[in-house]
Amino acid sequence: MKDNKKQKRILEVAEEEFLMKGFAGARTVEIAERAGVSHSMLHYYYKTKEQLFGHVMVEKLQRLKESVATVFMIEDMPVVEKVVELVVRHFEFLSENPDLPRFIINEMIVRPEYAEMMKREALPLLKDAVARLQRELDAAAKEGEVRTMEAATLLMDIVSVNLFSFIVAPILSSVKPDMDFQAYYHARCQENVQLILNRINPDIK
Amino acid sequence: MKDNKKQKRILEVAEEEFLMKGFAGARTVEIAERAGVSHSMLHYYYKTKEQLFGHVMVEKLQRLKESVATVFMIEDMPVVEKVVELVVRHFEFLSENPDLPRFIINEMIVRPEYAEMMKREALPLLKDAVARLQRELDAAAKEGEVRTMEAATLLMDIVSVNLFSFIVAPILSSVKPDMDFQAYYHARCQENVQLILNRINPDIK
DNA sequence: ATTTTGTTGAACAAAAATGTTAAACAATTT
């Protein structure tokens, strides 16, 4: 038929609702309502709330995977520049999916049944990425371009500073309601790049 | 009577349940059960789930305030050492309240009615802390002890790297089930201190 | 043109969760 427009719409709204309110907080009737379809339609396409949630999860984990995959997509380039590129790309990914991390982390803790799924989906890729980065860092360290450090630690630093920039954004905006988000994000991304540069080589800049 | 032992127990369990599952996910019957009291007892002390949640919130915001207050409790001391001390104390606070931040951030987004309360409770103190730190940083910058930087940014960096160490801990432990948490936290705290030191003065160490 | 698929509405069933009540009794206070 008409390309399952309504089914897609349900999924879209469900994503928003689940991300905002979590599994327990979201309401199927509200999802249907906001999606502009009848209550029965929702159950026509998705038997249960659980199933609908499953679809959202799969979709989201897909994006998380893509996020990790950006590490590989960076072609041959000096490791320092590569790290900067990594920070920026990760930051951009978060700009487009600002509340994905909060959602994932929460549902992993609140609903351990999904932790397994996430491990299967995202971990192998991540491990590979860490191993590659480690090799490059070690090589650069031999040349004295960067200090010796663990790739896993570096990645954690990158993710943590970037993530936090987004997690606190709603709090900051409630403090300063007239806050300029664009300017904030721009400044924050640069701050984060700086911080990570300092981290891999205290002598840079 | 016997010092409201049961009432306290209910609150304790409610805290755990709300922190783990959020307001929407927690169940009053389960709280009563786990607290070892009857269902009616719970409603005897706390009319509604909402009210019980309110008590938990107040308690938690109190701790958050105390966390912020540590900034003031640090006596006269060179600003660099003070910052190190700050990182360590904040890290220790998180060790004792590992899922408080996730809970607070979540409920702020999911239940905006509590955001107001949090602002009233924690923000004035925080603003004061930032202003004080800024003055000290500026003074130290004049002496060339640290680079010029915004106190708010520094605090954000501290909170973000510390927070993240805790947020990822459950994920890491699911990857390596035999992981040594004690060792992890110890290493992580030192890494974070290093990172922040680099941040305020790239020439240190 | 007919069959299948999508869609609604409205009512309804079932389940889950919250909140209430009353009787009985125990412990504590006054």
Added chain:
DNA sequence: AAATTGTTTAACATTTTTGTTCAACAAAAT
């Protein structure tokens, strides 16, 4: 000793939420 407060049990009422069904109709596919 009497009154108050804490506590349980167990039933029940209420509300909220999820999930079902069915009749009717629209749109698309065959």
